Amino acid sequence: MAIRSILHYPDPRLRQKAEPVTTITPEIRRLVDDMAETMYAAPGVGLAAPQIGELYRVFLVDVAGDDEPSDLHVFINPEIALREGTQVFREGCLSFPKVSEDVERAARVVVRATGLEGQRFELEADGLLAVAIQHEHDHLDGVLMIDHLGPIKRRIVHRKMLRRED
Numbered sequence: 732m733a734i735r736s737i738l739h740y741p742d743p744r745l746r747q748k749a750e751p752v753t754t755i756t757p758e759i760r761r762l763v764d765d766m767a768e769t770m771y772a773a774p775g776v777g778l779a780a781p782q783i784g785e786l787y788r789v790f791l792v793d794v795a796g797d798d799e800p801s802d803l804h805v806f807i808n809p810e811i812a813l814r815e816g817t818q819v820f821r822e823g824c825l826s827f828p829k830v831s832e833d834v835e836r837a838a839r840v841v842v843r844a845t846g847l848e849g850q851r852f853e854l855e856a857d858g859l860l861a862v863a864i865q866h867e868h869d870h871l872d873g874v875l876m877i878d879h880l881g882p883i884k885r886r887i888v889h890r891k892m893l894r895r896e897d
Contacts, residue, residue, distance in 0.1 A: 732764045734772050735783040737825045740892045745826055746873040749781050749788045751808050755849050759787070763805055763847055766791050775825045777863040779870030782826050790867035794859045804854070809844035811868055812853070820862045824876045828895065830888055834879045836865045 738745055752759055762785055770778040770791055779790040788808045795802040816838030823831040839857045842864050846852055856864055866876065877888050 732761075732768045735765050735769045737769065737773065737778075737782055738784055739828065739895075740826050740875060740877065741889070742826075744784055745781060745870070745875060747781060747786055748873050749779075749786045749871040751788050752845075755807065755845075755847065759789070759807070760847065762787065763789065763791065767803060770825075773825050775823075776859070777867040778825060779867045781870050781873070788871050790870065792860065792863045792867060794863055805847045806842065806844040806864070806867070807846065809842050809864075809868055809871070811840050811842050811865065813839075813841035814865075815839040818858075818862070820859070822862065822866060822876055824866070826870075827876060827888065827892060830876075830891065832876065832880055832884060832888065834862075834866075834876060836862055836879075840864055842868070 762780060766778050766780065769783060776794050777790060777792040780787040790806050791803060793801055793803045814837035817835055818838040819833050819835050821831050822834045840861045841853060841855050843853045877885050880888065
């Protein structure tokens with residue numbers, strides 16, 4: 732396992748669309764291990780493969796609190812089958828260090844995906860888990876948190892990210 736570098740906005744690779752995983756190979760397993768180590772070290776509650784420069788339709792989410800056991804979910808080739816209601820949540824993103832903004836998303840989602848052992852599963856989520864799933868799923872299509880902001884906030888965040896030093 733290794734901690735990978737996280738791409739920061741406005742890196743153009745964050746806008747690329749990820750490709751489906753056709754087979755769960757040892758390389759994909761290693762990628763998931765590296766993603767988990769990277770996400771926890773950052774620290775974050777989710778990470779999509781494109782955020783570390785890997786264009787695979789894979790993301791991880793763990794919204795367990797600091798005083799709770801890990802609840803890591805691995806999503807390979809995820810599809811959001813249902814979106815219901817709306818909620819506004821203060822979101823951050825590992826590709827936007829020190830930025831958090833209110834983003835409107837569905838309040839409840841149903842996601843279908845493949846797990847690391849090749850099993851298909853369906854998960855119904857609300858609250859923070861629903862937000863994290865939608866946020867990470869967006870990354871697979873090159874959609875970023877900034878795209879959910881109004882034009883003025885988008886410009887402010889864009890300028891802030893251009894001024895930051897890595």
